[in-house]
Amino acid sequence: MIRIDSVTKRYPDGTVAVDRLSLEIPDRSITVLVGPSGCGKTTTLRMINRMVEPSEGAILLDGKNIQQQPVNTLRRSMGYVIQNAGLFQHRTILDNIATVPRLLGWGKEKSRARARELMDRVGLDGALAKRYPYQLSGGQQQRVGVARALAADPPVLLMDEPFSAVDPIVRKGLQDELLRIQGELGKTIVFVTHDIDEAVKLGTMVAVMRTGGRLAQFAPPAELLTNPADAFVEDFLGTDRGIRRLSFFPAAGLELLTTPIVAIDAGAKQIAARDTGDAPYLLVTDLDGKPLGWAEPRELTAGKIEPARLLPHGRPFVSGTDSLRAALDCAVLSPTGWAVAVDGEGRAAGVVSQQTIGEAIRGAHAKSARSVVKTEKVAR
Numbered sequence: 001m002i003r004i005d006s007v008t009k010r011y012p013d014g015t016v017a018v019d020r021l022s023l024e025i026p027d028r029s030i031t032v033l034v035g036p037s038g039c040g041k042t043t044t045l046r047m048i049n050r051m052v053e054p055s056e057g058a059i060l061l062d063g064k065n066i067q068q069q070p071v072n073t074l075r076r077s078m079g080y081v082i083q084n085a086g087l088f089q090h091r092t093i094l095d096n097i098a099t100v101p102r103l104l105g106w107g108k109e110k111s112r113a114r115a116r117e118l119m120d121r122v123g124l125d126g127a128l129a130k131r132y133p134y135q136l137s138g139g140q141q142q143r144v145g146v147a148r149a150l151a152a153d154p155p156v157l158l159m160d161e162p163f164s165a166v167d168p169i170v171r172k173g174l175q176d177e178l179l180r181i182q183g184e185l186g187k188t189i190v191f192v193t194h195d196i197d198e199a200v201k202l203g204t205m206v207a208v209m210r211t212g213g214r215l216a217q218f219a220p221p222a223e224l225l226t227n228p229a230d231a232f233v234e235d236f237l238g239t240d241r242g243i244r245r246l247s248f249f250p251a252a253g254l255e256l257l258t259t260p261i262v263a264i265d266a267g268a269k270q271i272a273a274r275d276t277g278d279a280p281y282l283l284v285t286d287l288d289g290k291p292l293g294w295a296e297p298r299e300l301t302a303g304k305i306e307p308a309r310l311l312p313h314g315r316p317f318v319s320g321t322d323s324l325r326a327a328l329d330c331a332v333l334s335p336t337g338w339a340v341a342v343d344g345e346g347r348a349a350g351v352v353s354q355q356t357i358g359e360a361i362r363g364a365h366a367k368s369a370r371s372v373v374k375t376e377k378v379a380r
């Protein structure tokens, strides 16, 4: 665990970048430092690997003051990833990734073998190994940056706005990849961003900092969205925090209606016999059970489903793994107001109305409020 204990950083010109900051950064999870520009995030991160020395206070790694450890040993235990990757332009991708193992005295072949293994781990095609950084896209370069930081298998990764310079789609891919890598490797990651959505998505714990280098709130993302500590945090979280909080409630408990589902080859009798409950539309699937679109039952009195007349079913949600936010989004975007749920293979699992999703949301809120009360009682 990394413990930041009442740390202040005053730069020589008198700027107080960090002011009496205390944080306990848990092992094997992602802790995100987030806040407006200039609030001291980078300074805090750099104090952890001693690129910046604190003016007051101490930082402890596994209970030992990092000030009393040789800088080189400390940095070897911490990978460092920065915006735009900071790659060596005159070295190939493979040699960039192999940099730290080489510094540690590993042989050339062993270092390169390790680098190849890491290219695979971060989702880089091995064919890129011999290229130079300028021959890669921004997103690929960031992956190289992550691979390089992981090369010597350090227990800690420090990441300073690593995905800020890429477009939103590449960024989402990199975030998903980081979560996957973290799930596999269980590193202790300290991640700096100014993007609250990125913080909420990646963080096990999120530290919101305010200008002047002070801590505004330190909490898991769901708690942050539910109970912002003050108006500053509330403002910083933005206007749609209620919707964003739904990402933390699984859609798995939603009651799905299966009776409005019919296969494309259903006959008139089969269609007429359907009890669709209060669903005003039938969901038509192909012969494999995958959704094709919505049909109004009265359109089907002739007993024949015409694919060209189906309404689009919109993007479905995956009932086992998606959140209530995804389910609500599907319902809102659906032309019928009903969301389509699919299983992991994309086959229709059922349909659900906005009203049912709304009830599930109210239930989830009530349950989470009860658990907060319970936690507070235990805490007292």
Ligand SMILES: Nc1ncnc2c1ncn2[C@@H]1O[C@H](COP(=O)(O)OP(=O)(O)OP(=O)(O)O)[C@@H](O)[C@H]1O
Pocket (backbone or CB within 6 Å): 011, 012, 013, 015, 016, 017, 035, 036, 037, 038, 039, 040, 041, 042, 043, 044, 194
């Ligand atoms: N070497 C330095 N000398 C003087 N002041 C500095 C120095 N480095 C940073 N600062 C100041 O310290 C404050 C915190 O800077 P820091 O880079 O840690 O913030 P940040 O939250 O990472 O900002 P950003 O999101 O814009 O990168 C700012 O006011 C900055 O101008």
